[in-house]
Amino acid sequence: MTPEQEKALEATLGTVQRVAMRIAEIPRDRREEAFSIARRGYEDGIRKHGFDPAAPAPGAWLAKVMQGLRLLVSEIDSSGGVQPEKRH
Numbered sequence: 001m002t003p004e005q006e007k008a009l010e011a012t013l014g015t016v017q018r019v020a021m022r023i024a025e026i027p028r029d030r031r032e033e034a035f036s037i038a039r040r041g042y043e044d045g046i047r048k049h050g051f052d053p054a055a056p057a058p059g060a061w062l063a064k065v066m067q068g069l070r071l072l073v074s075e076i077d078s079s080g081g082v083q084p085e086k087r088h
Contacts, residue, residue: 012065016065016068016069016072017072019038019069020069020072020073020076021076021082022034023035023038023069023073024073024076024077024081024082025082031073035066035069035070038066038069039062039066042062042065042066043062046058046061046062
């Protein structure tokens with residue numbers, strides 16, 4: 001993996017984690033809308049980089065990102081949900 005690819009991967013993983021935390025804060029009955037919004041955001045990012053999200057490789061990437069996002073939200077829920085930040 002090139003340094004640029006590694007940097008892009010780290011940025012994507014960080015984004016997915018932050019989005020998962022935000023979605024986990026939303027009541028479960030409203031999460032599908034949040035997942036749809038996240039998906040559109042990732043699709044827009046794919047387009048911004050000159051790719052078609054419906055093409056095989058970008059589409060597979062998008063499917064894996066969304067699968068990972070759902071898994072992270074599920075893990076957050078299983079671990080007791082999002083804990084409020086402690087402010088000092």
